[in-house]
Amino acid sequence: MPSATAPPDTGSAGCVLDRDGMGALVRELRARGRTVIGPTVRDGAIVLAELESAEELPYGWGVELEGGHYRLRRRADAAAFAHSAGPQSWKNFLHPERVRQWTADRGPDGELTVRAEPPAAASFAFLGVRPCDLRAIQIQDRVMIGGPHRDDAYRERRTGAFLVVVECTEPGATCFCVSMGTGPAAQPGYDLALTEVLDETGHRFWARAGTARGAEVLDSLPRRPADEATQDRARRGVAEAAGRMGRTMPPVDLRDLLADTLEARRWDDVAARCLTCGNCTMACPTCFCTTSEDITDLTGDHAERWRRWESCYDLDFTHLPGGSVRTSARSRYRQWLTHKLGTWWDQFDSSGCVGCGRCIVWCPVAIDITEEAHALHQESLADRAGAADGAP
Template sequence: MGDPDPEGTGRVTGSRAEAVLDRDGLDALVRALRRHGRTVIGPTVRDGAIVLDELDSAAALPYGWGVELEAGRYRVRRRDDGAAFAHSAGPQSWKSFLHPERVRQWSADRRPGGELTVREERPEPVSYAFLGVRPCDLRAIRILDRVMSGGRYKDPAYLSRRTGAFLIAVECTEPGATCFCVSMGTGPAADAGYDLALTEVLDDDGHRFLCRSGSEEGAAVLADLPGRAADDATRTAAADGVREAAERMGRSMPPVDLRTLMRDTLEADRWDDVTARCLSCGNCTMVCPTCFCTTTEDVTDLTGDHAERWRRWDSCYDLDFSLLHGGPVRATPRSRYRQWLTHKLGTWHDQFDSSGCVGCGRCIVWCPTGIDLTEEAHALHQEATRPVNAP
């Protein structure tokens, strides 16, 4: 499961194993991964948020921390228990490591005699282990695999980071107020695409993690960890927690074909309403785990003897994103917001055979004006189904 799955099949092959780990077992997992040369990335508390960072040990996980989410609002809060994964998506996604925000592509130097030397930038080899990947983000990684390595042109920088990455999923038992993965069919259970999957359980029998493997490598790692055989009580508690999370999802999409809805509402009045609030800041594209657009920028020193080309994230909200010789194709906030939402929920299918949205809710939380794409989808559906003579 470490290698990219560009077709998005999520097939799991190889051995399966199951065990129950406690906190010491989770720490042993991190130690084992680091001992094998892995850079372990996982959630931790920093700067008033739960962020993704390199972990030296499982002790750095956000034990006892949760989050309060709403449109345009994010706060960390102390919990009454010691849960490590009772929080929903933070401001970062795993895209930040697989498809970084800014990457140098090449540099060039001109010697005093005029000789020009160009050096291609090759990323340092890294062996990642991602701990705490939510099911929605598992799907997002599969979508990025399809975008970045599934077509005729493959991104070598992406492949260098993605190939061999060890993925440890964590099933959701406490959804955030802005989560809607059930509507998108991406969670809260982890069904495929992982090496190991954890479900956190806290009850009268203690704090523990049901751990199951999804690959031969995952089974081999699990076999070396201090744990005990999975028992029916833990399996039942884990399954109940995931099922209850699905029933307590904070948001939902209208129960219609979103691709058709986007196609048939291009001239809806609702676009004017939402774009009266939109700042065209691009926050939603920056935090989205599947938005992948980039641009290039060339920089030079004052002498002109050294130059570099960098690739950086770009956003369809940028006025220059669609700039042609006669001006930008999408010159208004209305056209840019409509482009983003109809692509994400609709025409993404035409390009990549799936939706571009995984229901993580990040774009809702990190929109400074609190625009909620689920609310907009419902409003578009209501307008589309309103009787002709209705006010």
């Protein structure tokens, strides 16, 4: 869903904010009654949390990423956004892990009163949204409010959310947004876009408005016109980042690849490593599955229904009266990957993967979605070559 109507002139060169301007941006958003959420250092990671000032941004911090590996590292400069996706995504705020749906109470006369839990009012400003995560939000919009099964709680949180996208100039070792067409440059859908620039002339942010309300906020900040040197340096940084992706997907139609390799031998290989823990689905910014659970107090006079995240790796996810449909790790991993890269297209007209790499980093056994896709591709090529040669 769009953030606002009537975008300003997209041909504008924007303006330049310095570090004080970033501080003013956070103050302005808070003054407008918004809860500002952005990256900050906490518990040995760069996490998303409410910011009271821009000084809480992770200035001078970067990350070291690999399969099953995440470490903070000090940078030689004071960059605020030179880090890759952390353990959380904006899904944690728009589609929270646990939401109470209703409560029921039995009165002294035995009468039962059921009260629906109204969606909590929210006015978010998300600062530091990566282009891949902007696409993830748009995908969740399509799932939650773009079809016949609308999620009113999600819609309440999403409507009016102010999105400040920060383009990537330093991709991580597990990033592959270029393969998925989601970055590192900002795509339409933001209110403000920033590109961080650090060079011999200073630390600054090239800022552009994508909506009328974005332009209104930008106009209220201390700024200066965007000079060509800053614009060129910003564009060059993003272009160079596109050439430094740590991972790639095979250059084929992934939807067709997954449909053609349902019986591939590779599924047995990955099943031998997969713990079916569901970490990848929890960290993924687009996975949306939920289940409901009911709880009561000891007296039986009070009950609540909660909705919580669920994972297709859970044995009970496909439980039917006759038992679970997918009892093996092979079947559950295959379901996740074929849905994410393939049948998501049939449901939502897009891929379910944005190339953020979180599933690689937060997998405890370092299973790599790009490695699996390349392996399936190579097995498919080998099988075709063998068939052409007349091999059994």
